[in-house]
Amino acid sequence: MIIDKIRLFLLCIAWLTAIINVVFGQVALALANAGVLSLLLFFVLTLSRLKKESIAIVILLLVVAYFLLDRFPSYEEFLSGGRFTLVFAALLPTMTLVRSVSLKVERVKNSQNLLKNLPTNISTSGFQIASHFFGSVINTGTFSILSAALPEDSDKNYRKSIAEACLRGMNTSATWSPFFVAFAVGQAFIDKTNSWIAMVCGIFVGMLFNLVSLTVFAHGSTYNKIKLSLACLIPVFPILSLIMFSVLAVSFFFDFTALSAVVLVMPVMIVIYLLFNFNNISEIYSDTKFWLFNSSDDITVICVAMLVGYLISRSNTINHFNIFFGLSIIPAWTLLALTPLFITVFSFMGIHPVITSTIVLSLLTMGQAEIHPALLMQAHQAPLVGWAGGTMSSVASLSILTCSNMFQVESRKLAFGPNLLTAVIFSLSAGLLLGFVNSLI
Numbered sequence: 001m002i003i004d005k006i007r008l009f010l011l012c013i014a015w016l017t018a019i020i021n022v023v024f025g026q027v028a029l030a031l032a033n034a035g036v037l038s039l040l041l042f043f044v045l046t047l048s049r050l051k052k053e054s055i056a057i058v059i060l061l062l063v064v065a066y067f068l069l070d071r072f073p074s075y076e077e078f079l080s081g082g083r084f085t086l087v088f089a090a091l092l093p094t095m096t097l098v099r100s101v102s103l104k105v106e107r108v109k110n111s112q113n114l115l116k117n118l119p120t121n122i123s124t125s126g127f128q129i130a131s132h133f134f135g136s137v138i139n140t141g142t143f144s145i146l147s148a149a150l151p152e153d154s155d156k157n158y159r160k161s162i163a164e165a166c167l168r169g170m171n172t173s174a175t176w177s178p179f180f181v182a183f184a185v186g187q188a189f190i191d192k193t194n195s196w197i198a199m200v201c202g203i204f205v206g207m208l209f210n211l212v213s214l215t216v217f218a219h220g221s222t223y224n225k226i227k228l229s230l231a232c233l234i235p236v237f238p239i240l241s242l243i244m245f246s247v248l249a250v251s252f253f254f255d256f257t258a259l260s261a262v263v264l265v266m267p268v269m270i271v272i273y274l275l276f277n278f279n280n281i282s283e284i285y286s287d288t289k290f291w292l293f294n295s296s297d298d299i300t301v302i303c304v305a306m307l308v309g310y311l312i313s314r315s316n317t318i319n320h321f322n323i324f325f326g327l328s329i330i331p332a333w334t335l336l337a338l339t340p341l342f343i344t345v346f347s348f349m350g351i352h353p354v355i356t357s358t359i360v361l362s363l364l365t366m367g368q369a370e371i372h373p374a375l376l377m378q379a380h381q382a383p384l385v386g387w388a389g390g391t392m393s394s395v396a397s398l399s400i401l402t403c404s405n406m407f408q409v410e411s412r413k414l415a416f417g418p419n420l421l422t423a424v425i426f427s428l429s430a431g432l433l434l435g436f437v438n439s440l441i
Helices: 002-049 052-068 075-102 106-116 120-138 141-147 156-175 181-189 192-217 223-231 237-253 258-276 278-294 296-313 317-325 332-348 353-366 373-381 387-391 398-407 411-415 418-440
Strands: none
Touching: 002 075, 002 258, 002 278, 002 296, 052 296, 075 120, 075 141, 075 181, 075 258, 075 278, 075 296, 106 120, 106 141, 106 237, 120 141, 120 156, 120 192, 120 223, 120 237, 141 156, 141 398, 156 192, 156 398, 156 411, 156 418, 181 192, 181 258, 181 296, 181 353, 192 418, 237 258, 258 278, 278 296, 332 353, 332 387, 332 418, 387 398, 387 418, 398 411, 411 418
16 A cells, blocks of 8 residues: 555654664754654654554553643754664664564574474473573564474473473563663663663573572472583574674764664674575565565554653653652662562553563652662563563563564463563562662672
């Protein structure tokens, strides 16, 4: 349809101007404003195509804005918020392109074959570890790759256990990976230095979670079994390492946020790949276009949430809420312990973490609570410690829906399986751990 082509064109303009805005900043202000206009038109044309769940999230975000804003924002404030949001509109298309390319990379296919040949008694740990590392770069695209590595004669119970393992692994990588929307949302409220400290904390949290969960779910996991599982990643390890090094190097050298570095670096790396693999361009283009149309809801929700968060964080009403709730007198360890659980439980009820995270981070970063910024960001974005804890077991989460589709397992069985209790226990435990660490700083 002609409308879909126009939507794709507008989104691509917003994507391109976001990259230009990252590189040139205020020098390219006019282009950034044009990108905001393109993004707005994209939303207008997408509105009638949004799913009911997405419409409900947008309405809830607008209700939150109504109660937390002290006045109606001016045109300049909306425009400034639009420029702030622009880079988020570029993240999901970038990750969509990365996913499409990854499916064509030969080393990825080699890892798939190694996973497929793992003995069944260690396949759970193998898929969980693999999903952790794949997920750190391609997020939910992990499920497309790993589901193809399942033996064709797998029964339903085996598929379910592997799908649950992949959910635990993929979501865990959100503790430290800058390729997740969760990290980007956190860095929108926390300065860059403390964001990188949060990444280091996240690596520790992610490793701890995997060690504990492998012991519980991958019965009889030993050092040798984990070693065999890690061997499946040998073909892709150089690629993943190169990607991470490139993003971090650009971020540190040019003083970019992780989000800006991802949006800038990944298209460049993909162009280089396509120069040497010209025959794959047509398939990658078709696959990317298909997934972009299917990502319209996510792009809309994330952008609206970040616009609301931007405007709320600059509203005087935040101070009134801090006083009303007494955030300045509540012990910091209590706030840290309850923040992950709060976000996780609300996700179970179908309220997307982007809503609760935006509100919580706006309140706590503007409040007087003595919480170390790096730990506050970690409490928000760690899997099972806020954002990903809820998305791992929420029937409305993209992770559950994608995993259900790829592994051919009912979404309610994944959402209300063993990962549900795991998310609650770990969100509270990790929150208490962060609270304890905060008390020592």
